Amino acid sequence: MSRPNAQSMKPATAAKKLDVYLPATPEEFQANAITRDELAALQADPPQWLKDLRKNGPHPKNLVAAKLGVSIAGLTRGGVTEALTTEQIDAVLADKPDWLVAERESYQNVLAEERRLKALRAEKTR
Template sequence: MAQEQIMKPETAAKKLGILLSAAPEEFRNEPITRTAFDEIQANPPEWLAELRRTGPHPRPVVAAKLGVSISGLARAGVDDTMTTEDIKALLTEMPAWLVTERSTQAEVRAENVRVKEQRAAKASAE
């Protein structure tokens, strides 16, 4: 019988979109099987639901919630994790860097759509 796939806590936290340091000790210290991981994803325990709701959130989640890139966070000097409350405060305040980075991100997305459509049109013409 094949051995079940196991992942490191760091990998599991990344896939769940949470900070490992904010997870319970038993999650941080033990490798997790694929079956257990799938169960956590399908039926999140209260600690996971709370982390996803209030944070602290890792940088990719912060960037997504703010509508900017991770590079945009770095350019703005934002290198810490943030809670949901911190993110909401920034979205209410809308500092100049956030307006600029959101605009840049919107331009990048629009360009990606344009290129994808162009490639699709070219492929269908062939």
């Protein structure tokens, strides 16, 4: 990887842009700044480690929440504080614990309210 400069980013930023869990990335990725060109290359032609992370995890909280259909706060309320693998996410979905059912319903209500407010704002601007 490269040295930090104005055109590079911290590994945490690059991991976020790649939608991967930083502690699960290779040491070389974690230890070095990533240039925009290197990030683009990783996105265009992902190496095997990146393909494996995206497929099997562990996944960052934002992806775990999206796969479970809840908010990140809902994950925390449900006791999920660590990154989960795809297998663990599938197990939670199959088990359907009470917290997941409640958080999914709550999250859908929030999304519906956000859509309603957006439509109301759009109507007012006409």
